[in-house]
Structure formats: structure tokens, C-alpha cells
Amino acid sequence: xxxxxxxxxxxxxxxxxxxxxPAVSFDAEALRAEFPILxxxxxxxxxxxxxNAATTQKPQVVIxxxxxxxxxxxxxxHRGAHCLAERATAAFEEARENVATxxxxxxxxxxxxxxxxxxxxxxxQSYGGSTLKLGDDVxxxxxxxxxxxxxxxxxxxxxxxxxxxxPLKPEHNGELDLSTLDQLITARTRIVAIVxxxxxxxxxxxxxxxxxxxxxxxxxxxVDGAQAVxxxxxxxxxxxCDFYTFSAHKLFGPTGVGVLYGRRALLExxxxxxxxxxxxxxxxxxxxxxxxxxxxxxxxxPNIGGVIAFGAAVRWFAARDRAAMAAHEADxxxxxxxxxxxxxxLKIIGDAPNKVAVLSFLLEGGHPNDVGTLLDQQGVAxxxxxxxxxxxxxxxxxxxxxxxxxxxxxxxxxxxxxxxALEKVRRFL
Amino acid sequence: xxxxxxxSTPDLDMANLGLxxxxxxxxVVDNLSFFDDWEERYGYIIDLGKQLPPFPDALKTxxxxxxxxxxxxxxxxxxxxxxxxxxxxxxxxxxIVRGLAAIVLAALNHKTPQQIADYDMADYFEKIDLLxxxxxxxxxxxxxxxxxxxxxxxxxx
Numbered sequence: 282x283x284x285x286x287x288x289x290x291x292x293x294x295x296x297x298x299x300x301x302x303p304a305v306s307f308d309a310e311a312l313r314a315e316f317p318i319l320x321x322x323x324x325x326x327x328x329x330x331x332x333n334a335a336t337t338q339k340p341q342v343v344i345x346x347x348x349x350x351x352x353x354x355x356x357x358x359h360r361g362a363h364c365l366a367e368r369a370t371a372a373f374e375e376a377r378e379n380v381a382t383x384x385x386x387x388x389x390x391x392x393x394x395x396x397x398x399x400x401x402x403x404x405x406q407s408y409g410g411s412t413l414k415l416g417d418d419v420x421x422x423x424x425x426x427x428x429x430x431x432x433x434x435x436x437x438x439x440x441x442x443x444x445x446x447x448p449l450k451p452e453h454n455g456e457l458d459l460s461t462l463d464q465l466i467t468a469r470t471r472i473v474a475i476v477x478x479x480x481x482x483x484x485x486x487x488x489x490x491x492x493x494x495x496x497x498x499x500x501x502x503x504v505d506g507a508q509a510v511x512x513x514x515x516x517x518x519x520x521x522c523d524f525y526t527f528s529a530h531k532l533f534g535p536t537g538v539g540v541l542y543g544r545r546a547l548l549e550x551x552x553x554x555x556x557x558x559x560x561x562x563x564x565x566x567x568x569x570x571x572x573x574x575x576x577x578x579x580x581x582x583p584n585i586g587g588v589i590a591f592g593a594a595v596r597w598f599a600a601r602d603r604a605a606m607a608a609h610e611a612d613x614x615x616x617x618x619x620x621x622x623x624x625x626x627l628k629i630i631g632d633a634p635n636k637v638a639v640l641s642f643l644l645e646g647g648h649p650n651d652v653g654t655l656l657d658q659q660g661v662a663x664x665x666x667x668x669x670x671x672x673x674x675x676x677x678x679x680x681x682x683x684x685x686x687x688x689x690x691x692x693x694x695x696x697x698x699x700x701x702a703l704e705k706v707r708r709f710l
Numbered sequence: 711x712x713x714x715x716x717x718s719t720p721d722l723d724m725a726n727l728g729l730x731x732x733x734x735x736x737x738v739v740d741n742l743s744f745f746d747d748w749e750e751r752y753g754y755i756i757d758l759g760k761q762l763p764p765f766p767d768a769l770k771t772x773x774x775x776x777x778x779x780x781x782x783x784x785x786x787x788x789x790x791x792x793x794x795x796x797x798x799x800x801x802x803x804x805x806i807v808r809g810l811a812a813i814v815l816a817a818l819n820h821k822t823p824q825q826i827a828d829y830d831m832a833d834y835f836e837k838i839d840l841l842x843x844x845x846x847x848x849x850x851x852x853x854x855x856x857x858x859x860x861x862x863x864x865x866x867x
Contacts, residue, residue, distance in 0.1 A: 324748070651804050709752060
């Protein structure tokens with residue numbers, strides 16, 4: 282049902298120029314005008330928002346969709362015998378179709394969750410909890426966010442399985458050491474859970490190589506795509522993964538909504554994650570049977586407004602010229618990286634060739650927290666700290682980093698503002 | 711409350727630290743109200759932190775450690791049997807947090823447990839407009855440091 286002919290991984294191309302056309306010059310100013318929050322002036326200074334890996338801002342159409350739901354359609358989904366419930370249900374399910382199209386999946390394979398974290402917990406507890414046993418291995422990587430570490434740690438502790446970790450390359454540029462794959466992913470491996478793009482460093486993992494190895498030993502694969510979907514097309518069929526997870530709020534949608542893609546055969550076989558309303562077929566005091574997919578994994582009233590607004594975000598996103606947005610992001614990263622290399626005392630952390638538009642760095646003599654606070658005073662919003670990747674920071678031997686993460690609505694002017702602000706920061710250190 | 715209160719701490723003359731004696735809370739309030747831009751304010755805060763004496767690595771033990779989400783604080787508390795006061799020494803891996811810790815010491819260092827327990831920290835931080843640095847979400851350890859000092863003081867009342 283994917284309805285896409287394009288080669289670039291299930292990317293709906295409505296509104297995009299003809300394939301093969303040269304990347305048009307990208308009108309970032311026009312895009313900025315769609316994001317009302319970018320007009321904010323913290324401490325009286327124009328906002329430079331570079332915390333997009335934590336959450337992206339929302340275009341007006343998404344804010345309108347959320348308001349519109351509460352103004353006109355608010356009602357519960359799937360069971361109301363009235364007009365409003367039908368409208369809400371239609372919009373809710375349309376959003377699921379939109380996400381299915383985005384990922385090249387079927388609508389029954391798209392489960393709504395609260396976010397990436399809950400999606401991973403669902404798989405760890407339902408799939409991992411029901412299949413893992415003593416002697417099995419679960420393989421993750423050194424680049425994982427805590428959300429793709431702790432749920433596996435917990436289920437391993439409960440089942441007796443062992444957690445194994447793909448290490449970094451010895452040169453510590455943040456890339457994974459794939460030469461270890463054959464030793465780590467073996468006949469004992471049941472699950473490989475790997476981050477598509479490192480949230481702390483922006484490095485794009487060669488997930489296809491890792492998935493190929495997992496396939497060779499018959500392991501099930503989960504890909505944490507929280508930092509990937511906003512930057513490049515993702516096709517779960519082409520990837521050949523079993524589960525793919527991401528959060529709406531990092532893709533211009535609202536918080537509190539996440540996506541779990543799961544291969545249908547696995548979802549059918551898995552026990553429910555949470556139980557209660559909506560997810561049942563028939564309940565007696567003696568026993569219950571489960572609703573069909575995807576509802577079997579959606580207990581309770583979902584975040585209806587959030588899902589509907591996310592549908593608007595996905596449609597908005599799919600209608601952009603995504604190749605032009607990606608080219609613009611690549612330009613911002615190259616421009617920022619060039620400035621970073623020339624900046625005295627600045628060290629890029631994770632200086633690898635294959636990255637999304639994220640610049641993680643340290644300033645000599647400056648704790649990330651100091652740098653972040655002093656940038657904030659100048660209207661520049663970044664993220665500082667360990668980025669919920671403490672084991673990665675330990676492996677790199679650093680307390681954390683300063684992270685500037687770009688979105689298509691950022692401009693070279695934002696990069697200039699960042700480095701002008703860093704000049705001032707340097708005088709304090 | 712397991713804060714150590716060792717009777718003598720080598721390499722650290724805690725009883726004579728200027729913060730809380732030569733530099734008081736009133737000095738901090740006066741100075742910070744005098745500045746009108748962020749650069750002067752933060753420059754002053756960072757300079758205050760730099761006035762803290764070096765904190766010996768030997769004292770950076772788990773029981774003196776206060777874990778923040780982003781930065782870390784070490785706090786040594788010493789009870790002066792002579793005058794009943796609490797003497798303090800602090801350190802942090804972040805400059806601004808060191809400065810904020812120094813600002814806390816300007817108010818609480820060399821005071822008796824009763825004076826510390828009675829001290830209105832919220833009012834102090836409001837006066838110097840640094841409350842945002844103390845919100846739990848900042849996770850920089852300063853709030854936890856204040857709590858540890860206050861708990862130590864209360865345990866001695």
C-alpha cells in the first residue's frame with residue numbers, strides 16, 4: 282500500500298520537483314515563516330534554535346491541526362456512535378496511513394506509542410520478554426541512547442540473556458568498530474537493537490551491514506530511528522529490519538506520540554504489552570482475547586489530538602522538497618564544521634564523515650554546562666551534557682558535549698551567530 | 711546525611727576561607743545588582759568561583775560528591791568545636807557552578823547550625839536573580855548542595 286515509485290526509500294514526493302532536477306536553492310526564510318516560535322526573543326535576542334535533536338519546532342499547520350481537533354472534533358476514537366467520533370477516528374487513522382506511507386509499511390504494522398522510549402520498551406518487554414532465555418544474547422552498540430540500553434538490560438536481567446555491545450573504533454572518532462560484528466553477532470544472538478543515527482554525535486550508523494549480519498544468524502532487528510527520520514528517507518522494507526521506532530516530536534509533530542513499526546508476523550505472535558480497553562476483542566472474568574493489529578498494542582485512550590496533529594506534520598513534511606532540505610542541512614553542517622575546525626580550542630566530538638547535521642563539540646577549558654549557559658544568555662539554544670548516552674561519554678573519556686543540531690529552518694546566519702557567541706564564551710574561560 | 715565533618719583537613723585551611731567572612735551575602739547582592747548586563751554578571755560569578763581554594767583530589771570521595779545531571783559538585787563540611795560554626799569547602803567541574811557554589815558559601819559559610827537553618831536562601835537567590843539556576847531541572851547540583859548543608863545544620867540543632 283505504499284504508493285511510492287521513487288527510489289529514495291518510500292519518500293512521498295508530492296510537491297517535489299521532477300526526479301533528477303538539480304537541487305533548487307532552498308528558501309529557508311520561507312520555511313522559517315511557517316514556524317511562529319522562531320520569532321521568539323529570549324533575553325531580548327533573536328532566537329537561534331539549535332536544539333533540534335532534542336525536539337524540532339512545529340509549523341503552524343501542526344499547531345492548527347492540534348487546536349482544530351480540540352475546537353471541532355474532540356471525541357474518543359473507534360467507538361463513538363456520533364459524527365464527531367467519526368471525524369476524529371478518520372483523522373486518527375489517516376495519520377497512521379501517513380506514517381505507513383512514510384516508512385513504506387502497512388497500516389496494521391504501525392503502532393502508536395508515547396514516544397521512542399515506550400516503543401522500545403514495548404518490544405523489549407513483549408518480544409524480548411516472551412522469547413529470550415538463558416544463554417541468549419542481545420546486541421546493542423556503544424552509540425545507544427539510554428532508551429535503547431536500559432530496557433534491554435532489564436529484560437536480560439529477567440530472562441538470563443546477556444547484553445553485548447558493539448564497541449567504538451579504537452581511534453575514537455565515534456564510529457562503530459564493525460570488525461567486531463562477526464564475533465558479537467553469533468548463533469546465540471536473538472535480538473540486535475541498534476541506533477540509526479547517534480543522538481549525541483549525529484553519526485549515521487551503517488545499519489544495513491549490521492542488519493545483514495543479524496539476518497545471517499537469524500536474529501531479530503530493532504532500529505532506533507529517532508534521529509534519522511527527519512533527515513533522510515527511511516524504508517523499512519529496504520532496510521529489512523523487524524522493528525523501527527521514532528518520536529513524532531523530532532519530526533515537527535507534538536510530544537507524547539511515538540511510532541513503532543513492527544513486522545506483521547512478529548506483532549501477531551507477540552503477547553500484548555499493556556492490557557485494558559481498546560486492545561481487547563472479548564472479555565469475560567475468566568479470560569480475554571486480543572483485538573486485531575494494530576489495536577492489540579494500543580491499550581487505553583490514545584493521544585488522539587497528538588496523533589492527528591502528527592498526521593498533519595507528516596503530510597506537511599512529505600510535501601516539502603526533501604532533497605533540497607537535505608542539501609540545505611548538509612550545507613549547514615559543512616559550513617559549521619569548517620568554522621569549528623578554524624575555532625581555537627574547539628574539538629569536534631564524533632568527527633566522522635557520515636553524519637546528519639549535528640555538531641557535537643567541546644571548548645578547551647569550558648565545561649559543556651558553562652558553554653551552554655553562556656550561549657543561552659546570547660539567545661543561542663543548544664543541548665549540553667551527556668545526551669542520555671553516559672556509556673558513550675565514558676568510552677570517549679569526556680563528561681559530555683555541547684551539541685548544535687540543525688533543522689531545515691536554520692540558516693548560515695544561525696551558524697554565524699553560534700560562532701560569534703562562542704567567541705564571547707571563550708573570553709570567560 | 712552522611713556528610714563528613716572531619717576535625718582536620720590537610721591542605722585546606724577551611725576556617726579561614728574568605729567566602730562568608732570577607733565576602734558576604736550582602737556583598738554578592740550589592741555587586742550583582744550593580745551590573746546591568748549578562749556578561750558582567752557571569753564574569754563576576756565565574757570570578758567568585760575562581761577565588762575558591764583548590765579542592766584536594768584526596769577529598770573528592772563518594773561521600774563528598776553531589777551528582778548533578780550535567781555537572782558535579784564536591785562539598786566538604788567541617789564542624790568547628792571551638793565556636794560551633796560549620797566551615798565549608800566546595801568544588802565543581804563547571805565554572806559557573808563553582809561560582810554559584812561560592813555564592814552559597816558567601817551566605818552560609820562560617821555560620822552556626824541555627825543561623826544556617828534560619829537563613830532564607832529563597833530570598834537570597836531571588837535578590838540576585840539566580841533562581842533559575844536552582845530549579846531542579848537545571849540538574850547542576852547546586853540545589854542538592856544547599857540541601858546537604860541545611861540538613862547537616864539541622865542535624866546539629
